[in-house]
Amino acid sequence: xxxxxxxxxxxxxxxxxxxxxxxxGEVATLRExxxxxxxxxxxxxxxxxxxxxxxxxxxxMQPPVxxxxxxxxxxxxxxxxxxxCHSRQRTEExxxxxxxxTHFMDRDGNFLAEISPRRYFCNQCHVTQLDTKPVVENExxxxxxxxxxxxxxxx
Amino acid sequence: MKNIxxxxxxxxxxxxxxxxxxxxxxxxxxxxxxxWGGFNTALELTNTEEFCISCHEMENNVYEELKTTIHFTxxxxxxxxxPDCHVPHKWTDKIARKMQASKEVWGxxxxxxxxxxxxxxxxxxxxxxxxxxxxxxxxxxxRNCHNFDYMDFTSQSQRAAKQHSTSLASGEKTCIDCHKGIxxxxxxxxxxxxx
Numbered sequence: 372x373x374x375x376x377x378x379x380x381x382x383x384x385x386x387x388x389x390x391x392x393x394x395x396g397e398v399a400t401l402r403e404x405x406x407x408x409x410x411x412x413x414x415x416x417x418x419x420x421x422x423x424x425x426x427x428x429x430x431x432m433q434p435p436v437x438x439x440x441x442x443x444x445x446x447x448x449x450x451x452x453x454x455x456c457h458s459r460q461r462t463e464e465x466x467x468x469x470x471x472x473t474h475f476m477d478r479d480g481n482f483l484a485e486i487s488p489r490r491y492f493c494n495q496c497h498v499t500q501l502d503t504k505p506v507v508e509n510e511x512x513x514x515x516x517x518x519x520x521x522x523x524x525x526x
Numbered sequence: 527m528k529n530i531x532x533x534x535x536x537x538x539x540x541x542x543x544x545x546x547x548x549x550x551x552x553x554x555x556x557x558x559x560x561x562w563g564g565f566n567t568a569l570e571l572t573n574t575e576e577f578c579i580s581c582h583e584m585e586n587n588v589y590e591e592l593k594t595t596i597h598f599t600x601x602x603x604x605x606x607x608x609p610d611c612h613v614p615h616k617w618t619d620k621i622a623r624k625m626q627a628s629k630e631v632w633g634x635x636x637x638x639x640x641x642x643x644x645x646x647x648x649x650x651x652x653x654x655x656x657x658x659x660x661x662x663x664x665x666x667x668x669r670n671c672h673n674f675d676y677m678d679f680t681s682q683s684q685r686a687a688k689q690h691s692t693s694l695a696s697g698e699k700t701c702i703d704c705h706k707g708i709x710x711x712x713x714x715x716x717x718x719x720x721x
Contacts (some may be wrong), residue, residue, distance in 0.1 A: 439683065449713055461720075
């Protein structure tokens with residue numbers, strides 16, 4: 372019991388320190404440095420990229436991003452607009468990429484005839500891209516780049 | 527009854543004994559103008575958005591849904607109102623549609639869709655009516671504004687240009703075949719071709 376109290380006290384000393392670690396940095400919030408009593412001038416709403424050109428995936432398991440506009444596409448109990456082009460039956464006519472086979476699997480790995488209910492809501496993973504500058508710099512390094520560096524270092 | 531008709535017919539058949547031909551012709555002309563003008567004004571009054579959404583069935587369901595779409599608000603401010611898409615512009619077709627619409631008055635009186643639940647239950651049937659109409663008239667109401675001959679494929683997205691320059695151009699498909707649910711939410715699309 373005494374030990375517990377000690378740990379508690381120790382934590383209460385440490386916690387404010389850990390919290391302050393997150394504070395410095397360029398982007399704290401989308402409000403940036405606007406003072407609390409003022410309204411920040413909103414930025415221009417960027418346009419959705421509508422190029423229809425597939426973008427590279429950053430890692431093999433990345434859900435592909437959507438290269439076209441999806442304004443007013445309904446994905447709900449009644450209908451799934453995405454599937455009117457990307458479903459197995461529709462791809463011949465639409466020439467859109469078919470949803471991958473993993474989408475037909477239930478959680479036990481059984482293949483179903485239609486896309487699995489757990490994969491029904493496309494926008495949970497697949498998103499459109501905006502024509503805008505990123506808020507923070509992306510430091511992501513492709514694993515192939517790392518492997519290349521490694522093999523170069525070994526030589 | 528038979529006698530009344532007979533007397534009425536004889537009165538019509540007989541030449542006028544009191545009024546001059548001129549008075550009758552001019553009077554008939556003026557009465558005609560008032561009659562026709564009144565009829566058309568009343569007709570046009572029912573052809574406005576305010577009239578449509580004066581019923582809560584329209585205002586709370588379909589009008590609310592329209593508000594989020596590009597046909598309600600967009601960059602250039604051109605917008606489609608209810609009759610632009612749902613009433614033919616040509617007079618004879620318009621009258622035919624208006625006569626059909628008398629059934630909608632019946633529906634209003636008996637509250638066929640007077641709750642959200644009832645509306646949703648009937649949605650598929652209602653949507654199918656409109657799809658059938660637009661399919662039959664080659665999406666005439668779309669084409670009142672969207673003229674195929676003046677479409678610039680180069681300023682369309684690649685996908686759109688491809689489909690418009692093939693299926694639509696050949697007449698194999700019409701607007702409504704692909705553009706269902708552009709102005710209102712969709713019903714259960716199970717079994718609908720192309721979905």
